[in-house]
Amino acid sequence: MSAKGSTVFDHRYRAFLFDMDGTLLDSIAAAERVWTTWAERHGLDVPAFLATIHGARAIDTIARQALPGVDAQAEAQWIAEAEIEDVEGVVAIAGAVAFLKTLPGDQWALVTSAPKALALRRLQAAGISPPATLVTAEDVARGKPDPACYVLGAQRLGVPVQDCLVFEDATVGIRAGEASGADVIVVTATHLTPLMTEHPSIAGYDHLQAHRDQEGLLQLQCLMS
Secondary structure (H helix, E strand, C coil), rough: CCCCCCHHCCCCCCEEECCCCCCCEEHHHHHHHHHHHHHHHCCCCCHHHHCCCCCHHHHHHHHCCCCCCCCHHHHHHHHHHHHHHHCCCCCEECHHHHHHHHCHHHHEEECCCHHHHHHHHHHHHHHHCCCCCCHHHCCCCCCCCCCHHHHHHHHCCCCCCCHHHEECCCCHHHHHHHHHHEEEEECCCCCCCCCCCCCEECCCCCEEEEEEECCCCEEECCCCC
């Protein structure tokens, strides 16, 4: 864990907003199996393409390829169905399950680029109980890095997004959190190479606690020295 003394540990928040894949659970192997099949079918450079898929909605990833004759909506539906079928190896990030159980249910939301059915399937596979408030791919017209998803998550919790802390792992999600006006903390559990960012980072949740004060605000505490 880095930057223990940074502002996210000094600040108090109305709510926490969590990305899912790479932030609360590791689904990289499953996602890359499905996307590899799709990329090979369309003649793409698979390693280069896989580097672009994380954190974004499937429909946005497909549309960016600008493949002639490809229906992005239909292809995204195929991806979603294939990913729902393949959850082998999907596991929670270290400490995430216990950490989430300590949070008041009305003070955190899941904000994911995955469709709702896939989000619920992966949460189940990872042993994470779904929160009362979810924002999924279907809920916004523009996916990350557009901030609409995080703004909507805060709205559904009834709090200003500027009073929230966003937990993210991917560049597009970090940019969405920044653009929303929220503070951001980066989860590096699935990173193979360092991500250059000005935000504090955590490798997992094992050494993280959240305390709710008398005013009902949440504050993070790092238990590592």
